[in-house]
Amino acid sequence: MTxxxxxxxxxxxxxxxxxxxxxxxxxGILCFLYWGASIMWLVDALFEYFEDGADFFNQELSAVINDxxxxxxxIALGLVIWIVRLxxxxxxGSVRRAIRKQASH
Amino acid sequence: xACFLVxxxxxxxxxxxxxxxxxKELEAAGKKEGDAEIKAAIPMSVKLKWLSRMLFSGSxxxxxxxxxxxxxxxxxPFLTAMSDSGDVVEMLKEMGTVGVCMAVLITVIWAVMCxxxxxxxxxxxxxxxxxxxx
Numbered sequence: 455m456t457x458x459x460x461x462x463x464x465x466x467x468x469x470x471x472x473x474x475x476x477x478x479x480x481x482g483i484l485c486f487l488y489w490g491a492s493i494m495w496l497v498d499a500l501f502e503y504f505e506d507g508a509d510f511f512n513q514e515l516s517a518v519i520n521d522x523x524x525x526x527x528x529i530a531l532g533l534v535i536w537i538v539r540l541x542x543x544x545x546x547g548s549v550r551r552a553i554r555k556q557a558s559h
Numbered sequence: 560x561a562c563f564l565v566x567x568x569x570x571x572x573x574x575x576x577x578x579x580x581x582x583k584e585l586e587a588a589g590k591k592e593g594d595a596e597i598k599a600a601i602p603m604s605v606k607l608k609w610l611s612r613m614l615f616s617g618s619x620x621x622x623x624x625x626x627x628x629x630x631x632x633x634x635x636p637f638l639t640a641m642s643d644s645g646d647v648v649e650m651l652k653e654m655g656t657v658g659v660c661m662a663v664l665i666t667v668i669w670a671v672m673c674x675x676x677x678x679x680x681x682x683x684x685x686x687x688x689x690x691x692x693x
Contacts, residue, residue: 456624483616486609490617493668494566494661495624501657524627528620535619 455518457495459525463532464488478545480536487532560630560640560650563621565658566665570614577607600680601673610669617665 467488471481503510513521541549581604625631630639640646 460620483612486612487616487620490613490615490665491620492617493613493665494563494617494621497661497664498562498657501660524624527627528623531623532620 455521456525456528457492457499459522460488460492460495460528463529464492480540480543480545483539484532484536487535488529491528491532560646560653561625561638562653562658562661563618563625565654566614566621566662567618569662569666570611570618573607573611573614577604577611580604580607600677606669606673606676609672610666613665613669614662617661 464485467481467484471485474481499510544550581602584602584604622631631637632639636642638650640650
């Protein structure tokens with residue numbers, strides 16, 4: 455479930471990145487975050503599949519829910535990393551303008 | 560258990576290589592300024608940046624997953640598997656199998672991505688692309 459949610463996040467972000475007008479939102483960071491993690495979890499899932507066989511797909515509901523929560527938490531963490539980097543790099547100068555405006559008052 | 564450490568180690572090595580290559584490219588560009596013909600469409604340092612970003616990013620989210628599962632703690636020795644010798648062996652085995660495979664797969668996908676990106680950059684600009692840019 456974590457892998458699935460991360461892959462969906464990666465595809466969504468990549469589609470938005472492809473349709474971008476400019477690079478101001480630095481969406482590439484999000485693409486790398488989610489694709490990197492998806493590839494790594496894919497390997498993890500393949501190893502589990504080879505170990506457990508068909509049982510890999512018959513997980514208990516509690517385990518699936520926990521994995522889904524983890525997936526959502528991972529997506530949230532990715533978004534937090536991205537927004538922090540965006541605000542620090544401030545490509546549009548919005549943060550600088552806002553701080554200067556407040557400082558001048 | 561600690562499979563992401565292999566990718567993290569590779570990410571550090573790639574990051575160092577990226578800095579060295581970027582410096583060399585800058586020096587080479589300075590020497591050949593003017594008459595230099597750009598051989599590669601995408602500089603190697605940019606390609607290495609893609610790989611290091613993918614490795615660091617993936618490792619960061621996997622680190623979080625390991626914290627979620629209680630395999631990493633904030634106190635020494637940080638990895639819960641390190642407290643038992645039996646678990647240490649299992650952890651090293653996992654790093655040697657799952658961890659190495661993760662790093663290899665990311666590197667292979669990056670290599671394919673670089674080839675595709677080179678081909679896309681070298682492709683002639685279509686009419687519709689030109690209209691969109693304008």
